[in-house]
Amino acid sequence: MTEITDELVIRGNHIKNRIVMPPMVTFSFRGDNGSYYGKQHIEHYTKRAIGGAGLIIVQATSVFGAVDSTGMWSTGDIAALKQIVSNCHAYGATIMLQLHCGNMNINEFSTEEIHSMQRNMKQAALRACEKGFDGVEYHFAHGFTLCKFLDASYNRRTDQYGGDALNRARVLTQILPDIRNNTHKNFIVGVRMGEYLPESKDGIEAARAFEKAGIDLLHISFGMEPPANPVPEGFICSPMTYSGCKIKKEVNIPVIAVNEIRKEEQVRFLIENDYVDLVAVGRGMLADPEFANHVINSEPVNTCAGCKRCFWFTDHTLCPARSEE
Numbered sequence: 001m002t003e004i005t006d007e008l009v010i011r012g013n014h015i016k017n018r019i020v021m022p023p024m025v026t027f028s029f030r031g032d033n034g035s036y037y038g039k040q041h042i043e044h045y046t047k048r049a050i051g052g053a054g055l056i057i058v059q060a061t062s063v064f065g066a067v068d069s070t071g072m073w074s075t076g077d078i079a080a081l082k083q084i085v086s087n088c089h090a091y092g093a094t095i096m097l098q099l100h101c102g103n104m105n106i107n108e109f110s111t112e113e114i115h116s117m118q119r120n121m122k123q124a125a126l127r128a129c130e131k132g133f134d135g136v137e138y139h140f141a142h143g144f145t146l147c148k149f150l151d152a153s154y155n156r157r158t159d160q161y162g163g164d165a166l167n168r169a170r171v172l173t174q175i176l177p178d179i180r181n182n183t184h185k186n187f188i189v190g191v192r193m194g195e196y197l198p199e200s201k202d203g204i205e206a207a208r209a210f211e212k213a214g215i216d217l218l219h220i221s222f223g224m225e226p227p228a229n230p231v232p233e234g235f236i237c238s239p240m241t242y243s244g245c246k247i248k249k250e251v252n253i254p255v256i257a258v259n260e261i262r263k264e265e266q267v268r269f270l271i272e273n274d275y276v277d278l279v280a281v282g283r284g285m286l287a288d289p290e291f292a293n294h295v296i297n298s299e300p301v302n303t304c305a306g307c308k309r310c311f312w313f314t315d316h317t318l319c320p321a322r323s324e325e
């Protein structure tokens with residue numbers, strides 16, 4: 001039986017347990033001197049590393065120099081991100097950065113615009129590697145630009161970036177060899193995506209296309225829309241979490257499941273029954289930075305209050321479950 005404290009080795013990185021902090025933007029945090037990342041982010045991620053998370057995936061960070069999104073270009077951003085990496089490493093967490101391509105209409109992109117985005121996607125991975133991150137996760141979920149490539153009904157392109165799953169995944173798989181050639185051998189390249197794109201078979205085909213191309217890790221959330229599929233009797237987590245379990249059966253690379261996992265019982269259920277390799281706990285870990293240690297030690301968890309729209313997006317000080325941040 002797999003234990004939640006069993007390590008998982010991905011590309012030579014020893015992830016010390018099976019509990020992941022998924023990417024979560026915190027727009028009320030501010031960097032110093034106009035940078036996006038700063039002291040608040042450093043404290044935020046360091047606390048979750050102290051709290052026992054085995055893998056931390058730092059929030060969506062734009063690959064473009066967009067002004068309205070967290071980026072990684074200014075001296076302040078670079079210094080803060082480096083500090084986040086070294087603090088998380090010091091507490092034994094593996095750390096990745098989520099890379100995001102905004103929310104654009106991919107059907108209107110010229111080929112040159114796609115190539116330009118791919119250059120930015122690659123450069124961002126290289127910068128993350130230079131800053132010491134153990135890997136990157138490309139954000140192919142939640143209806144954003146990269147998700148639109150993967151969705152078989154949204155993507156109406158007739159060139160090599162539209163059509164079958166191999167084509168729809170090409171925006172990343174085409175640049176993967178170049179990323180590999182310019183990063184060290186242990187650098188993880190992962191993908192966050194959904195299962196329903198728009199049918200389950202489309203998500204399965206996309207997952208297999210990524211696996212075939214050499215992607216190391218899949219993180220299954222949702223695609224254009226959250227799923228409403230039924231879960232089998234006795235499955236004690238959400239339909240979205242079940243999506244992760246379904247993809248896990250179809251590929252031989254590690255899979256993370258996520259969504260509304262709040263209780264020790266659910267974490268153990270998913271890992272001990274080998275439904276998935278890793279379990280991500282988002283709002284649960286915002287409410288309780290020590291979530292991982294509490295679950296590992298079977299101690300009470302400070303539970304997320306389940307607000308309709310999480311206050312951490314806009315003003316974390318309003319979170320009713322928040323402790324001191």
Ligand SMILES: Cc1cc2nc3c(=O)[nH]c(=O)nc-3n(C[C@H](O)[C@H](O)[C@H](O)COP(=O)(O)O)c2cc1C
Nearest residue numbers: 022023024025059060259260281282283310312313
């Ligand atoms: C405040 C907040 C910010 C989020 N930001 C991101 C993000 O940057 N990238 C992403 O892929 N998902 C983001 N998400 C989604 C989470 O990673 C996670 O999938 C979602 O909250 C469901 O998991 P949970 O029920 O454990 O919170 C965010 C969620 C919250 C609550």
